[in-house]
Amino acid sequence: MRNRNRALLADLDIFVTILTHGSMKRAALELGVSVSALSHRMRKLEDQVGVRLLNRTSRSLSATVAGERLAKQLTAGFTTIDEALTSLARQRDNPAGRLRINVLQDAARLLVTPILAQYSRAFPDVKLEIHADDLMVDVVAGGFDAGIRYGDRVPLDMVGVALSAPTRWVVVGSDALVDAVGLPSTPEDLLRLPCIEVELGDGNSYSWELGNDPTMTRLAVRGPVRANGTAQIVAMAIEGLGFAYVLETAVRRELQDGHLRVVLDGWASEGPPFTIYYPSRRQTPPGLRELINLIRRDQGLSALSG
Numbered sequence: 001m002r003n004r005n006r007a008l009l010a011d012l013d014i015f016v017t018i019l020t021h022g023s024m025k026r027a028a029l030e031l032g033v034s035v036s037a038l039s040h041r042m043r044k045l046e047d048q049v050g051v052r053l054l055n056r057t058s059r060s061l062s063a064t065v066a067g068e069r070l071a072k073q074l075t076a077g078f079t080t081i082d083e084a085l086t087s088l089a090r091q092r093d094n095p096a097g098r099l100r101i102n103v104l105q106d107a108a109r110l111l112v113t114p115i116l117a118q119y120s121r122a123f124p125d126v127k128l129e130i131h132a133d134d135l136m137v138d139v140v141a142g143g144f145d146a147g148i149r150y151g152d153r154v155p156l157d158m159v160g161v162a163l164s165a166p167t168r169w170v171v172v173g174s175d176a177l178v179d180a181v182g183l184p185s186t187p188e189d190l191l192r193l194p195c196i197e198v199e200l201g202d203g204n205s206y207s208w209e210l211g212n213d214p215t216m217t218r219l220a221v222r223g224p225v226r227a228n229g230t231a232q233i234v235a236m237a238i239e240g241l242g243f244a245y246v247l248e249t250a251v252r253r254e255l256q257d258g259h260l261r262v263v264l265d266g267w268a269s270e271g272p273p274f275t276i277y278y279p280s281r282r283q284t285p286p287g288l289r290e291l292i293n294l295i296r297r298d299q300g301l302s303a304l305s306g
Contacts, residue, residue, distance in 0.1 A: 011045040012074055014038065015053060019063055019071050024056070097286045100129040102139050103148040106230050107274050108132040110249055111148070111163055115294045122294075126287035134228065135201040139278070145285040151272030158277040161292055164299045167271040168248045169209065172260040177240040184243070187217045187267055194242035196233050197226035208245045210267040217267070221245075234260075 018027040018038065028035045039056075046053055053067035063071055103112060108130055119128065131144070139147040139158075150167070154160040171190070181193050187210045198206040205226060207218045223242040227233045230250050237244035238259045248268070254260040262268075276292055278284065293303040 008045075008048065011041050011048075012070075013078065014041055015045060015067075016071055016074050016078060018042070018054070018061070019067070022061065024061060097125070098127045098129060099146075099285055099287045099291065100131070100144045101146045101148065101276075101291075102131045102133055102137050102142060102144045104150075104274070105132045105134055106247060106250055107148040107163075109230075110247075111274055111295050111299065115291075115298050119291060119294055123287050123290055126290075128287070128291070146276050146278040146288055148274055148276045151275040153272075154275050154277045158279060160275045160277045161296075161304065162273040162275050162301070163292070163295045164274045164301070166273050169245060169269045169271055170248045170251075170262045171208070171210070171243050171245055171264050171267070172237055172251055172255070173243040173263055174238055174240045174260055175258075177237075177243065178261070178263070180240065184263055187211070187219055187264060190219055190221050190243060190264075195221035195223040196236050196242040196244045197221065197223055198233065198245060199226050199228040201228075206245075209269045209271075210264065212270055216269065 014027070014031065017031060018024055021027045021030065024035050024038055028038050031038070042054060051066045052064050053070065055062045055064055101112075112130060116128070119126075136149070136153060137144070137147060139145075148163065151160065151162060171184075177194075184190050184193060190208070195208075198208075200206050205220065207220050210217045210219065221243075225236055225241050227236060230246060233244050233246060234251055234254060236242065237246075238254065243263065244260075248255075248262075251260055255262065276295075278288065289304065296303055
C-alpha cells in the first residue's frame with residue numbers, strides 16, 4: 001500500500017508539472033523522461049482514479065473540469081510541502097528549537113559555561129538546557145539529546161566526540177596544610193596524611209590514581225571530610241582540611257593565586273578527555289554540532305569536518 005501511495009503521489013506531481021507547462025513535451029524535458037513515458041503515466045493515473053484528467057490531441061493539451069479542480073488542490077498541497085521542506089532547510093542552516101544535554105558538573109563549568117554567551121549570540125533560536133549531574137545517566141531514557149562524560153564512560157552504542165585534550169589529575173594542598181603536616185614525597189605518604197575523600201555516586205570513596213601505566217598507583221586515602229563536588233573539595237583544600245585530588249584545569253586560578261600548590265607533580269595522572277556522546281551521526285539535533293565545534297575550538301581542538 002505504501003509503495004502504491006508513493007507511486008500515486010509521484011504521478012500526481014507529474015500531472016501538475018504537465019499542466020504548469022501546458023505541454024507534455026516541455027514537461028518531459030524538465031523531468032528528463034520521454035513524452036511517451038509521461039503519456040503512459042497519465043493514462044495509468046486516470047485509470048487509477050477513474051476520471052479523465054486531461055484533454056489531449058496531437059496539437060493541444062488542457063485539463064478537464066475534474067482535472068482543473070484536482071490540479072488546484074494539489075498545487076496548494078505541494079506548496080505546503082515545499083514550505084515545510086524550506087523551513088527544515090532553514091533550521092538546518094540556522095538551528096532552532098530545544099537542545100537538552102546532561103553534563104558533568106566540571107564539564108559544565110570548564111567547557112560549556114565559557115562558550116555560552118558566544119553560542120547564544122550565534123544561535124539565538126536554540127534554547128539550550130543544561131543539566132549538571134555527576135551520576136551516569138541514560139541520556140535517551142532521560143529525554144536528553146546528548147551527554148558529556150569522560151571518554152572511558154561513554155556507552156559503546158553511542159557516538160562519542162572528544163571535547164578536550166586528555167585530562168590531567170593532580171594532588172594539591174594549601175601552604176598552611178604543608179606547613180602543618182609536611183610535604184609528601186611519595187604517593188604512599190598520602191596514606192598517613194589528611195586527604196579529602198572523593199565520594200562516588202554509589203556512596204563509596206574514589207581511589208586516587210597517581211602516575212600512569214605501568215607505574216600507576218591507586219590509593220584508598222582517608223581524611224576528615226568527604227565531598228562529591230569539585231567546588232566543595234577545592235574550598236576544603238584551600239581551608240587546609242586535607243590534600244585534594246582534582247583536575248588541574250579545575251584549580252588553575254587557585255594555583256595561580258597561590259591558594260593551592262601541586263604536590264607530587266611527577267605523579268600527575270593522565271585521564272581520558274571530556275567527551276560528548278549522542279545516539280546517531282544522522283540527523284543530529286539542531287545546534288548540537290555547532291555546540292560541539294564551539295567547545296572544541298575553545299579547547300584548542302579543530303572543528304568537526306564535513
